Every structure is written in C-alpha cells, then in structure tokens.
Amino acid sequence: MPFELAMGSEISRRQFYARAQTLLADLDEARNGMKHSCAIRLKKRIEKLETERDQLKAFAVEMINASFEGGSFDGGDIQDIGVKHGLLRIEQREDECGERCACREYGFPAECYRKTNLVLEDSHEQ
Numbered sequence: 001m002p003f004e005l006a007m008g009s010e011i012s013r014r015q016f017y018a019r020a021q022t023l024l025a026d027l028d029e030a031r032n033g034m035k036h037s038c039a040i041r042l043k044k045r046i047e048k049l050e051t052e053r054d055q056l057k058a059f060a061v062e063m064i065n066a067s068f069e070g071g072s073f074d075g076g077d078i079q080d081i082g083v084k085h086g087l088l089r090i091e092q093r094e095d096e097c098g099e100r101c102a103c104r105e106y107g108f109p110a111e112c113y114r115k116t117n118l119v120l121e122d123s124h125e126q
C-alpha cells in the first residue's frame with residue numbers, strides 16, 4: 001500500500017507503526033547478535049594472542065637466563081627449548097620432509113624439528 005494511503009486511515013496507520021516497531025525490534029536484535037558474535041570472536045583472538053605471547057616470552061626468558069648462566073648453547077639445545085615452549089615440534093619421519101631441512105643429513109627414520117605457526121614467517125593471520 002502506498003505510504004499516503006496507509007497514513008490516511010487510523011487502522012492502516014496503526015498497522016504501519018506496529019510493523020515498523022517490529023522491524024526496528026528485529027534490527028536491534030540482529031545488531032545485538034552481531035555485537036555478541038564479534039565480541040566472542042575478539043575474545044578468542046585475544047586469548048590466542050595471549051597464549052602465543054606467553055609461549056614466546058617463556059622461550060625468550062629461558063634463552064636469556066641460559067646466557068646469564070654462562071652455558072654455551074648449540075643448535076640442538078635451542079631446538080629443545082623451542083620444542084619445550086611450542087615454537088618447534090618433533091615429527092617422526094621415514095623419508096625426507098620435502099622442504100629445506102637438515103633431517104636428510106642424518107638418515108631415516110629421523111626426528112625432524114618443524115616450525116610451528118608461532119615462528120613460521122608467513123603465518124601472520126593463522
């Protein structure tokens with residue numbers, strides 16, 4: 001019904017306002033739902049970032065403390081600390097992992113130290 005006609009009668013005017021109120025309430029509900037789901041996603045993202053920060057900090061603290069203790073760390077020691085704090089993971093390999101990796105130098109089966117998303121160069125949004 002054209003707007004002018006709808007406003008011409010009390011009944012259709014009431015129907016128009018009732019419908020408008022319903023639509024506004026629906027819109028409000030949709031907005032609140034969107035805010036809620038955005039808040040949940042944001043909360044999960046913050047929790048993930050805090051976990052990653054804690055892992056990186058724990059790795060850094062252990063490395064710095066080791067340097068103060070005067071020990072001399074080699075690559076294997078650093079890899080073990082990386083595994084301990086989730087920067088690296090050990091993968092049992094029966095063959096080459098197909099990437100530039102030192103595991104092939106030691107023969108197979110081998111333990112291959114793989115970077116996790118925390119230290120992969122192209123994992124900003126993962």
Ligand SMILES: [Zn+2]
Nearest residue numbers: 097101103112
């Ligand atoms: Zn490998």
